Amino acid sequence: MSTTWAASAAHLPGGLARDVRLTVEGGRFVAVETGRPAEPGDHRLPGVVLPGLANAHSHAFHRALRGRTHGGGGTFWTWREGMYAVSARLDPSSYLALARAAYAEMALAGVTAVGEFHYLHHGPGGARYMDPNAMGAALVQAAADAGIRLTLLDTCYLTGGLGADGYRELEGPQLRFGDGDATAWALRVEDLRDHLDGGAAHVRVGGAIHSVRAVPRDQLATVADTVRARGAGAGQAPLHIHLSEQPAENEACLAAHGRTPTGLLADEGVLGPDLSAVHATHLTDEDVALLGGARSWACFCPTTERDLADGIGPAVALREAGARISLGSDQHAVVDLIEEARALEMHERLATLQRGRIAPADLLAAATAHESIGWADAGRLEVGARADLVAVRDDTVRTAGADPDQILLAATAADVDTVVVDGQVVVEAGRHRLGDVGRLLHDAITPLWKDS
Template structure:
């Protein structure tokens, strides 16, 4: 047993002061409130929060940060630049890059990540000796970085969708495809997670990348697992779906049985009122990625309307233009303020719930993301005396803190970040060296 004494802690019932968290075998065995520290306790000054869940990540997109602005364009132009980076990945470079990116996440307070993984094969589509070599690299990266992982193995079969139907795979997409749903499912299930920090999930890349007749097959193969899908991120997707299938992407997923409590729609930006009713009525989750959605000029989704309809909201960093859970949760609120001219559209508890428990639930870990007896011992402490947080009340620290204010991160009872330092050492150096390997290859260096 190890005990952590917290100056303040956000428990399931709200903020409490002078809290002792007793940890054993990776779980919170006991929680004591209004108690004095013991000489053997690990002292956590500041505000201790439940571990944050990054419910939507593409680790390799981190190599694009600070390199793809200028020249105008939109999401579709950015996507071409993303393909250039994806083409340079192999199990070794992906391991190094993903390990550094996951370590950056832990430094920021993320204790769980959902990796929406579709870089399956060699460029051109030829398989590696082990068809799951790339996903194994992702798993190893998470293990070494000290973060929990749900590997969302993604079915990606078509090159896109327009008013005339689906199109062939772009050369840059060939390595994403297994060729058929059956081949995807066979490969996905051949390598089940091998430890208690990794769980397997599935994903439909989008209704652009999987045909109508194949959607129910993916749902069947993913039975019992979390199922994620990019949903209505762009108006062009909605228009193409309406022209070819005569319905919205949400309605198409509903027809295929691809909505429900185990399903999370990523972005859910451009929805009709009927879409919102379907998602909320089936308890389908929605993962918003505010920093990505504004960086890619995607738009602002109907977060409050979805919440009120019954959709659990979670958060992700997607392309990692920023890795900061507090920026994402504030983005959820601030985007609402921009389109409604009203403040406090979400309470602080609702925002924290989206960033922690709902994200854990969306990734198949409902035993985490909350500080209560019997839950996973995943938590993060934010300093209250930094230039960002000084003067903030503990109840409102999520409105002022940033990733660099994190002092301690505990995952499964293990201290992964101590005094603001990751156990791997200099994460900036790891990021720099791993990104340089990928970028050099992309430019022929």
């Protein structure tokens, strides 16, 4: 049975089109017609219709930190201590509740697929749950409940830091993140994949290297090879890494290895078109050339990068070198992919004193870069693509009068009216199918701080 959605304006691969009818069958677009006003029986969409948005970098449990990390200023490194404290309090049940609410908040913002950079693997002190992937299973269930697709970027995290004298042992809350070595990590991930194969159509399993601080040089290739062996060129098992988020990371890598983090990845064969370098903030010209030459992705998370005072990454330089751009909400200080896209351009303006650095169409491409998280058949309103769409109202106090072609420069997540994922309505009239998402977030987060 088919369903037809009608929009007065929609962003198609060729640009903005008027009077668009999108027919869906079996979770795919089977017809996209332009210049065709709505007909009786069509489902009318308000405002401007976009492809589904892709949140390429998420840490679901960081959502519990919003509004709790600003006292006394601090640094990225003091913020990290607060993050460790939250991680120490979660178990599979509370993680499910928190992630379900966080993913529902993303759906309200127009996100149809999320790349979850998952390293909270084990119990307190590193104790193994009976199911060694219980925390990952909670994320899988959470995404299903919230109605969005999930790319579980199972993350290898083996050491507690890097200094001139080498790698430090995991300690305290970090013990929950580690598997001992990359081989043990790979075995656990294979067990997860075996359990999911054929039983969770909304899930892809990829992998991640937490950072060059957290995975020793001699094990970087093991992680990359493990992910790529499973992906087998299908593009469904992406590889991600936090890269050069802080100057201290670069300094430590140079002291220990005589190479920048990007140079180290190049030496170890990790760079490639399946790799997403998350943040990519403090890069040398050589780093930019290496990432561009490999056609890697650079995943920017502007609202997090400014919240943590990380800096402004060289987005335009990377694009000009050949890298591709995606976006994420990372620690969820803000969950609004429209704002992430707008901030990409606005940060460039601040850094260069020039406007129009990234065209609105390119901002939309970054916000819908599903390929970067293993869903190459999504992110476009075209025949054969997954039937994801987002209707953004054009009659709110923020969007009234805006040119539909520039809607990303005016709207926010609050203007999202309708979200469809694989042909299923997840958000309608600004309300998620789970009901009061604010209450879900409150009920999931409040117990984590009851002793604070």
